[in-house]
Amino acid sequence: MYSARKYWILFMVLSLALSLAQAVAAQEKFPGKPVRMVITHAAGGSVDLPGRAMALYMQKYLKVPVMCENMLGGGGRKAMEYVFGDAKADGYTIVASAFPSRLIGEMVYESKYKMKEFIHLGSWVGGDYRTIFVAKNSPFKDFNQVMEESKKRKINVGGGGGLGSTSQLQIVYLKEVVKLNLNFVPFDSDAEVAAAVLGKHLDIGTGPLSGAIRVYKSGDTRILAVHSPKRIKEIPEIPTMKELGFDGVVIPYGVGAWAPPKTPKDRAKILSDAIMTASKDPEFIKWAEKSSTMLDPMGPEEFYKVTLEDYRNIEKVLPLLMKEK
Amino acid sequence: MVPLGIIYQGIAGTFTLENLLLLLLGLVVGVVVGILPGVGPAAGMVLVLPFSVSLQASSALILMSGVYFASSYGGSVAAILVNTPGESASAATLLDGYPMTQRGRGAEALGISATAGCLGAVFGLLVLAFTAPLLASLALRFGPAENCLLALFALSVISAIVKRNPMKGLISACIGLVLATVGSDQVSNSIRFTFGLEPLEDGIPFIQTMIGLFAISQVLTLSEQNQTISRVELAGSGFLTGFKTTFKHPFTLLRSFIIGIWIGALPAAGRSTASFMAYAEEIRVARDKSQFGKGNPVGVIASEMGNNACAMGDLIPTLSLGIPGSVGAAVFLGIMIIFGVIPGHRVFIDQGKTIYGLFTAFFIESLLILGLGLTYAKYFAKIAMVRNDFIVPIILIFSLLGSYTIQNSFFDLLITAVFGALGYFMNKHGYSPVPLVLALVLGPMLEKNFQRALIMSEGSYRIFFHSGISLVLVALTVFSLGYPYLSPLLKRREKHSR
Secondary structure: OHHHHHHHHHHHHHHHHHHHHHHHHHHHOOOOOOEEEEEOOOOOOOOHHHHHHHHHHHHHHHOOOEEEEEOOOHHHHHHHHHHHHHOOOOOOEEEEEEEOHHHHHHHHHOOOOOHHHOEEEEEEEOOOOEEEEEEOOOOOOOHHHHHHHHHHOOEEEEEEOOOOOHHHHHHHHHHHHOOOOEEEEEEOOHHHHHHHHHOOOOOEEEEEHHHHHHHHHOOOEEEEEEOOOOOOOOOOOOOEOOOOOOOOOOOOOEEEEEEOOOOOHHHHHHHHHHHHHHHHOHHHHHHHHHOOOOEEEEOHHHHHHHHHHHHHHHHHHHHHHHHHO | OOOHHHHHHHHHHHOOHHHHHHHHHHHHHHHHHHHOOOOOHHHHHHHHHHHHOOOOHHHHHHHHHHHHHHHHHHHHHHHHHHOOOOOHHHHHHHHHHHHHHHOOOHHHHHHHHHHHHHHHHHHHHHHHHHHHHHHHHHHHOOOHHHHHHHHHHHHHOHHHHOOOOHHHHHHHHHHHHHHHOOEEOOOOOOEEOOOOOHHHHHOOOHHHHHHHHHHHHHHHHHHHOOOEOOOOOOOOOOHHHHHHHHHOOHHHHHHHHHHHHHHHHOOOOOHHHHHHHHHHHHHHHOOOHHHOOOOOHHHHHHHHHHHHHHHHHOHHHHHHHOOOOOHHHHHHHHHHHHOOOOOOOOHHHHOHHHHHHHHHHHHHHHHHHHHHHHHOHHHHHHHHHOEHHHHHHHHHHHHHHHHHHHHOOHHHHHHHHHHHHHHHHHHHOOOOOHHHHHHHHHHHHHHHHHHHHHHHOOOOHHHHHOOHHHHHHHHHHHHHHHHHHHHHHHHHHHHHHO
16 A cells, blocks of 8 residues: 555656656747647548648648647537637647638627637648539530529529538529529538539539539539639639629638637747748648649738638628528 | 459559558558547548558558458447447447347357458449449439438338337437437528537537447446346357358348448448448348347348448449548548549549559458458457456446547537437337437438428429439338338238138
């Protein structure tokens, strides 16, 4: 009994000493221990994979491991609220997610986080604009034919992702700005939308460029339009919505990282430098090419500006989005 | 047609020392993440991702294939021996697998699981390799209306399950259907039945519910008895018996295989749906339904066959269209893309070497799993002989840990606890949990597709009858609902006429 207690005390003293040592070490140099990257969506998805790839190359420059952790719920709101309010603002917790969907989530659901107050560390994925596509043997040859047909009947349009997603934003644009006479058929994922379009259950489908390009290149679909500011390099034959005469219907998509609002500036800079250096790493760029991930790195200032711009854009359609609620 | 040379290159390319070691590593990781509740194949694959970035595409996919495939075997081991679904795909296995263990037939159940799983994978692989484009285009014909009717047909089997005690069975099914509606409604974008609890907005989490309903309720029951899980000594019933038992039920194997492959080929439904549907179908066709849930080997064969055939079926749309057949396959797709294997019609030719290498790896893995199941299963099965006061805390810790890890959420522990209590109550009072779970799995598929179909038809119910597939499904449902009650009448008539 006595000796057991002796070991117990020894153990306690040792662990105390260790944690003190760690605390001192942490004070001296940042980062002195692993950095936690909270990912707002499920493992293996379009937020997770770019997030994990970045973590892998970030740790090369931070010299400490970057551990990824998926925190799911409320379409990303749970994780954002956690990092905004509950996580320690010491630079050891950051969050990776998609934009502008987190912004839409904040505005539509009046969430407890404020995107404008987060410290913007940087973004690496970008330019994955929304697209409109049909099956290869669909009667619609171009988007104008869809518009013509919609004067006679309602067009069935599929979209994946719920309220607060970029998918929903696209549908609202199509309905209210483009004035397409449509029935919105909601699906759980972009993949299910593609399947329903290929099976000719839907007239047209909507989805991100990265997914749409793959099915388009294998010859199963035709992309009718892209919600981008200019034509896409890989598919120069596809017109933008702007060219089709619908201005202001650009729907971007990107992945970036943020730190809690009160994170010390010097630590935030170390983190965002690591992201910027990693996104220029030749091996990281090779990974992106292989995985057809669209890179468009933005530093903290530019990233923050984009958030403000997105904020203004979404504010314009907010009443329309709220109508869907 | 794919040139034979490419197929040969793919097969031969798999047999390098590096690839075989990677395959073995993937297999071990897969079995381990499978056994641990809460760590599914998706998490497992992402876990080994950092180690694979420097590998060639074919080697990396071989490693991933091990995790993707073996996790369901690991899940079944936990399901059979301690009533804990290691992952959702194995949830149906515990319904009869665990009662088998209780009766001292744990090793046999493990043998069945390995044998049926291996058969499912090997035949699934053949179907995948030779008819993937054809099946994929057939599966595309299933739109929202057809998927809704398919779910309805699968649910109709409840009428057969509850025949012995209709009131209790229907109560169980209704609880399941009601629970399936919790969360946000896609069509109206409103949040329903969450009682203001934010974590419930994404619906009742499936695996956490299953852990409560089965593992926790079992822990409660076990702690009342100062015994072992297995009530009898493990005599006579070994792993080879399991191997033989499996082959005694060729029609069960066939039916479950077709269901598994087909559910896999449909983009919206995954492995847990397949195994539950295969299980339910066996109950529907069985003469003596009373043996299900009490350790009927047929139940284990059906769910394992359905599950593993579906694992291959899921890859049909994934490979030939680039549309993932399930969540697990979506992760696999993401990883394929990372390594530059872009799916589509031409993948079998353009990336033939990698794809056929992958198929070879799956083939070797299923044989290895069979070997593992037939040799080491008897040692695993000894768990059932450990005294309850040792095993109960261990099951409890791992179940709760698993439930927590999935979303890192304490609320999920609460869900597990609540369903643990519910499961315990249902056990004690003779309510079968099967209708509840079936309704929980199929409810969302039924409701969402019902709503989608009606949006597309602008409210006209004619959409449910407009295709040949729909009509067949409607007829099957009517038959399945009515048959259990009509058949006694028909038999009586026959007697009269004699």
